[in-house]
Amino acid sequence: MATHQALKNGDILHCMFSKFNTHQFDYRRNDLQHSERARREALARSARVCKAFRDAALPILWARLHNLTPFFRLLSTCIVVQETYLGPRVSKKCVYALGEDSVRREEIERLRHYGALIRAVEWNNYATSDTPGHHDYIEGSSLKQLRLLVGDVPSDPLLPNLDTLSWKLTLIKDPASLSILMSPALKTLQIDSVYDKGEWQPLIEQLLPASLPISPNLEHLRLNCTAYYSELRLSPEATRPISELRSLRSLTLLFPTHETWNEIRLDAVLDALQLLAPLTRLERLEFRPGHIVAGSTAPALSSRGDPLFPNLQQLKFHQISCGPSSHALIEALRTPSLRRLEASSEYRNNAALKDMFAAVARCFPNLQSIYSMISQDDEADRSEYDRQSPLEEIISPLLSVRSMEMLAILGEIRPRHTVGDADLEAISAAWPRLQVLDLAGFPPPSTPDGQRLYIGMSPLASLATRCPGLQRLVLASLDMMSLSTSRALEDEYPRTDNQLRSLTFREVHGTEADCVRCGRALDRLFPHLNVVKELVDGTLPGGLNTTQAYAQVHSPHSLRYKLFSTIKAYQDARN
Numbered sequence: 001m002a003t004h005q006a007l008k009n010g011d012i013l014h015c016m017f018s019k020f021n022t023h024q025f026d027y028r029r030n031d032l033q034h035s036e037r038a039r040r041e042a043l044a045r046s047a048r049v050c051k052a053f054r055d056a057a058l059p060i061l062w063a064r065l066h067n068l069t070p071f072f073r074l075l076s077t078c079i080v081v082q083e084t085y086l087g088p089r090v091s092k093k094c095v096y097a098l099g100e101d102s103v104r105r106e107e108i109e110r111l112r113h114y115g116a117l118i119r120a121v122e123w124n125n126y127a128t129s130d131t132p133g134h135h136d137y138i139e140g141s142s143l144k145q146l147r148l149l150v151g152d153v154p155s156d157p158l159l160p161n162l163d164t165l166s167w168k169l170t171l172i173k174d175p176a177s178l179s180i181l182m183s184p185a186l187k188t189l190q191i192d193s194v195y196d197k198g199e200w201q202p203l204i205e206q207l208l209p210a211s212l213p214i215s216p217n218l219e220h221l222r223l224n225c226t227a228y229y230s231e232l233r234l235s236p237e238a239t240r241p242i243s244e245l246r247s248l249r250s251l252t253l254l255f256p257t258h259e260t261w262n263e264i265r266l267d268a269v270l271d272a273l274q275l276l277a278p279l280t281r282l283e284r285l286e287f288r289p290g291h292i293v294a295g296s297t298a299p300a301l302s303s304r305g306d307p308l309f310p311n312l313q314q315l316k317f318h319q320i321s322c323g324p325s326s327h328a329l330i331e332a333l334r335t336p337s338l339r340r341l342e343a344s345s346e347y348r349n350n351a352a353l354k355d356m357f358a359a360v361a362r363c364f365p366n367l368q369s370i371y372s373m374i375s376q377d378d379e380a381d382r383s384e385y386d387r388q389s390p391l392e393e394i395i396s397p398l399l400s401v402r403s404m405e406m407l408a409i410l411g412e413i414r415p416r417h418t419v420g421d422a423d424l425e426a427i428s429a430a431w432p433r434l435q436v437l438d439l440a441g442f443p444p445p446s447t448p449d450g451q452r453l454y455i456g457m458s459p460l461a462s463l464a465t466r467c468p469g470l471q472r473l474v475l476a477s478l479d480m481m482s483l484s485t486s487r488a489l490e491d492e493y494p495r496t497d498n499q500l501r502s503l504t505f506r507e508v509h510g511t512e513a514d515c516v517r518c519g520r521a522l523d524r525l526f527p528h529l530n531v532v533k534e535l536v537d538g539t540l541p542g543g544l545n546t547t548q549a550y551a552q553v554h555s556p557h558s559l560r561y562k563l564f565s566t567i568k569a570y571q572d573a574r575n
Contacts, residue, residue, distance in 0.1 A: 175206035288318035424459035457483030480510030519566025
């Protein structure tokens with residue numbers, strides 16, 4: 001039978017097979033017909049149909065690889081050196097290595113042909129344990145052998161169109177060997193996850209200067225060194241080659257924080273930041289330099305007038321301690337351009353936490369978003385456990401930052417930090433552009449006799465009228481009995497056009513009769529609520545197992561369920 005003319009058209013074939021790109025393929029959980037294995041097999045079988053299908057399918061099949069094992073296996077000298085059986089429903093694990101024998105010229109040409117098709121080598125989130133090659137990897141010395149076979153010619157890279165490269169540091173034996181995979185087209189490089197103990201510091205300090213100059217157009221660099229019990233820290237030798245990447249827009253530097261193996265002086269961290277100053281296009285910085293200890297601060301940074309990174313918009317700190325070291329880092333990175341701050345931090349007392357927020361407000365005056373994960377360090381001040389600390393008292397320095405749109409504080413919220421009506425009133429008055437407020441971990445304050453003062457309806461009304469762009473609100477409690485019965489709802493809670501879509505309370509207090517009146521008030525304040533989501537998959541209360549929590553949240557007898565059901569009924573009546 002003759003092939004239909006439509007299937008001879010290159011544009012039509014390209015459109016057909018483009019549906020098999022990883023970002024367009026219809027992945028479905030627990031569905032073998034829509035898995036990564038099915039995607040690869042469909043492309044491989046199509047490539048064997050005819051030349052037209054081959055030319056359309058192969059570029060998509062080879063465009064994104066989980067690892068370079070299929071690429072190395074194009075060479076006849078690539079052999080299995082270790083094979084492990086992982087189970088009947090799991091693909092086996094194979095370790096491949098290149099032998100020392102020479103290969104024919106045709107094999108090198110074939111290698112270059114397929115190398116030109118590869119666009120990304122990175123972890124595929126849809127690859128599962130039964131996906132062929134999921135557990136395979138290349139033995140570390142093979143990169144060096146490949147470099148000897150192909151030759152290291154910067155003007156003729158082996159992977160000329162490679163855009164993204166993720167590689168494990170444990171798979172690199174020779175610092176110069178990674179250069180065989182680099183090319184001027186590379187935009188994203190991720191060197192990740194070292195869990196084995198070893199001499200990794202010298203390898204990193206030699207690897208970066210040998211590899212990074214080959215890819216001067218890098219825009220995203222992630223160096224994630226998580227080798228525990230190994231001497232790893234940010235050093236000038238590792239920092240200098242990074243500073244030459246003038247096109248860099250995103251930089252992640254993660255070093256372990258073990259107190260013995262990864263200790264680094266504060267002045268050394270500040271010196272490293274100073275070395276990175278040529279990265280004027282940097283927009284995002286994720287930073288964990290190691291276990292910082294006290295040291296003399298660098299005068300050049302402390303007295304600096306201009307921002308170190310003038311275009312920095314996102315900053316993420318990992319495991320910093322609220323104190324002089326964190327203040328020095330924040331001061332060093334001072335810039336009016338910062339919009340989003342994420343930090344996981346340890347604190348000893350309320351004063352340390354407040355001082356950190358004061359430094360943030362002072363150094364980032366146009367900040368829009370804060371996502372903070374807090375925990376107490378081992379030397380926390382236990383004397384404050386008996387004293388309630390209202391949230392407004394701790395975040396008061398931030399209230400002067402009028403541009404704030406998001407505040408989320410999670411983690412170990414102690415000693416006795418609370419959120420009450422006054423805190424929410426202060427937040428709604430200070431931040432009219434607020435869109436997200438997540439304070440679910442903060443309990444309500446209590447009276448001297450132990451009675452809890454749950455959040456009432458009045459501050460919710462203030463949020464609805466003062467913050468019209470609010471999108472998500474997560475609080476620990478709601479007191480439905482706070483509704484006034486002496487005034488009409490229409491007078492006390494006027495109808496607004498607030499844009500809130502997601503509203504969550506961990507606890508709801510009152511009676512079934514209060515649900516009707518409170519539901520009506522909330523419908524007037526927040527007419528665009530997506531209550532269906534809350535009814536279907538509401539937040540699970542703490543202290544219960546999944547079955548108990550699900551039953552409590554979704555039970556028709558639950559006050560929360562009745563409250564949101566009432567809101568849904570009022571929405572249906574309006575529509």
